């Protein structure tokens with residue numbers, strides 16, 4: 233199998249080939265997703281929620297992300313690994329973004345970084361791109377701005393559609409290699425996808441984007457509590473793992489495990 237590199241994303245858009253992206257936060261799951269042929273893995277700052285147990289993505293730091301990114305890179309010989317820039321690590325301007333992204337590149341081996349925002353981060357995207365650091369943008373619902381956006385709400389409805397289109401064009405012109413669109417009406421996401429030459433990656437953005445992304449714990453049934461409408465559960469890994477833990481505890485309690493076949 234070929235190793236995915238940034239130029240393949242443009243190629244797949246040109247060929248009209250749809251592709252998938254999953255998050256990963258450690259070596260073991262990265263191996264599984266890489267073996268499964270997932271072309272792009274995202275070490276998302278959703279690690280704040282699913283790895284560290286924070287309520288939002290706001291508190292997680294680059295120091296907390298870097299060891300996770302290193303594990304994913306080691307587990308993914310074929311996938312393109314994208315790493316999120318954390319809240320507070322790029323908003324101050326292009327210089328700060330460059331320092332943060334450089335740190336990720338030097339310390340982890342990730343192939344691209346992702347940051348949230350459209351027009352407002354175009355300078356950051358241009359600076360990173362000029363430095364040889366590929367950037368994925370993220371527009372629509374941007375979780376790091378949850379307080380400014382007033383909660384988990386669909387973005388780009390009504391008059392806000394024009395701003396979303398402007399954001400998509402701004403990140404493309406700044407050099408982004410792809411753009412994630414989160415919680416955007418399907419028609420608008422389709423319209424933007426047809427307008428852009430870079431791939432669009434939807435999450436809660438309907439079926440007309442070039443690619444899709446989900447948090448793996450959401451799509452595999454490994455998330456505590458309720459998931460968003462846009463999530464489809466492809467497995468019940470949480471339920472299976474719980475059963476395995478219960479059965480292990482039970483067999484130990486009853487003296488059934490370990491059996492002779494597990495003993496020296």
Ligand code: KIV
Nearest residue numbers: 255276277278412445
């Ligand atoms: O952090 C994350 O997991 C993300 C995806 C949901 C796009 O940004």
Ligand code: NA
Nearest residue numbers: 276277278316
């Ligand atoms: Na993220």
